[in-house]
Amino acid sequence: MIELAGLTKRYGEKVAVDDLTFTVRPGTVTGFLGPNGAGKSTTMRMILGLDHPTGGDVRIDGRHYHELTDPLTYIGALLDAKAVHGGRSAYHHLLCLAQSNGIPERRVHEVLETVGLAAVARKKAKGFSLGMSQRLGIAGALLGDPRILMFDEPVNGLDPEGIHWIRSLMQSLAAEGRTVFVSSHLMSEMALTADHLVVIGQGRLLADTSMADFIARNSRSHVRVRTPDRERLLDALHRAGIQVVQGGDGALEVDGGRSEEIGELAARHQVVLHELSSRQSSLEEAFMRLTASSVEYHAHAEPAERPWGADWSTRTGPPPEGTVRDAAPTTVEG
Template sequence: MIELRGLTKRYGEKLAVDGLSFTVRPGIVTGFLGPNGAGKSTTMRMILGLDAPTRGDVRIDGKHYAQLQEPLNHIGALLEAKGVHGGRTARNHLLCLAQSNGIPERRVGEVLEMVGLTAVARKRPKGFSLGMGQRLGIAAALLGDPDILMFDEPVNGLDPEGIHWIRTLMQHLAREGRTVFVSSHLMSEMALTAEHLVVIGQGKLLADTSMSRFIEENSRTYVRIRTPEPERMRDMLIAEGLRPSPGEDGAMEVEGDDAARIGELCAAERLVLHELSPQRASLEEAFMRLTAETVEYHAHTGPEAVAAEPASPAPAWGADWNRGKDGKG
């Protein structure tokens, strides 16, 4: 378990981490999200004792990192995959780590096999690709068979097979009862991997909740409908207390997720449907919505992206779309 209480880090005038308090619990994969500059890497460095907090406290199973005897047996971490001695072979790099933490030599071969680097164990990492460097960093994190694992951008440079492998590995480790804490900017992958989310922005905690609740609370859910009889459909929905609005491609949208009820109403009224589909936001959409005001570094595709956007055109179905036949709302 990792526990943060009021964790704060200031670099001169820059407040990088601002009073973070949360707990990373065993048995689930916890995702750590935030825009660039949000303070994720600084937080992870303080967990490992690489940076000292300005205020607050962080503990690993009740102890500060510096108090851990043979720390690789307690927590394994991947923060910087290229942080290895380029002159040592991959095997010797891991062997030095093992010897410094009382880990048996046989474990080196086991983790090399686990991450798929046995064939290059005698090669120097300075010649490794980004993906191979990531695998070596993951091997180092696994070396002590720790109960806590922490990964910063673990899928960087990995091919699809490697991404699937690390996702499966993290979920397997969590099912064994370990604490797994992972930071990534690849939202589609995080959505498949994590069960719980901690989200920060400008150093402050924005969310500490389950994946499903995070998406539900930070996104729009609606039912998309396409029919060759839009006027009859609109009138029927309004009569049932629903408020349809125009969508893309001539479809209409109804807030909420009660597609089954709408389908039953259409069947009762013998209304033809070409599409009836619940629409739920992705993790990326929910994340963008929550963190929109905390993004520190904005990019633009060109000069036209900086200019104010033109006003949206009026709905194709007119201003009376949500009104009844008498023109009243």
């Protein structure tokens, strides 16, 4: 179990993590979500003692990270897949970790088999793709057979088979009663993997709840109806006091209505229905709605008219003062 109590981290006047309090419990996959710059990586680094809190406290099974003897046997983590000595083979990278934590050498062979890297165990890490590096990082997290596992963006660089594998791995680890804490920007994957969500924005806690409750609280649910007898259905819904909005493709949408109730109403009035379906927003839509005011970096569409320096071929006269002309392209022969 991971317990945070008022955890805070400041860099000068910048508050990266602001009074975070939550518990990551065993037996479930807990997703850790937040926009870029929300403080997720800083929080994970403080859990592992890589950054020191400005205030508050974080404990792993009741103890601080630096108090753990052979910490890889308590908590395994993947924070940066490329944080590996490039001159070492996968085998020797893991062997160094094992020897520093009193883990038997046979365990190195076991985790290499688990993550699918046994065939390249003697290859140097500098030649690994991002996906292979991710697998090596996951092997390192599993090495001590810990009760707590923490992954930061574990599916980056993995192919579809690899993504399915890591999803199944995390779920099986949680089913064994382990604590699994995972951060990801892939909402579709998180929706398939996590049971519980912790969401932060600008360093502050926004939600700590189950996946189902998070989506229900932060999304719109409605019933979608399509019919050739549109006017008759609208009249029946209006008389029943049911409010309807126009969908984008000519369908009708009933907020908060039950599909059974609308279906029975249509049957009583002999209205033919071509579609009657309950709809709910995705995790991504719910996340965007909750964190809209917490996004630090906003992208904008290109302006209709390009500024000075963007395309000199269509401009006449000198550029505005202070504008730097784009350098001419350089041709390299040979």
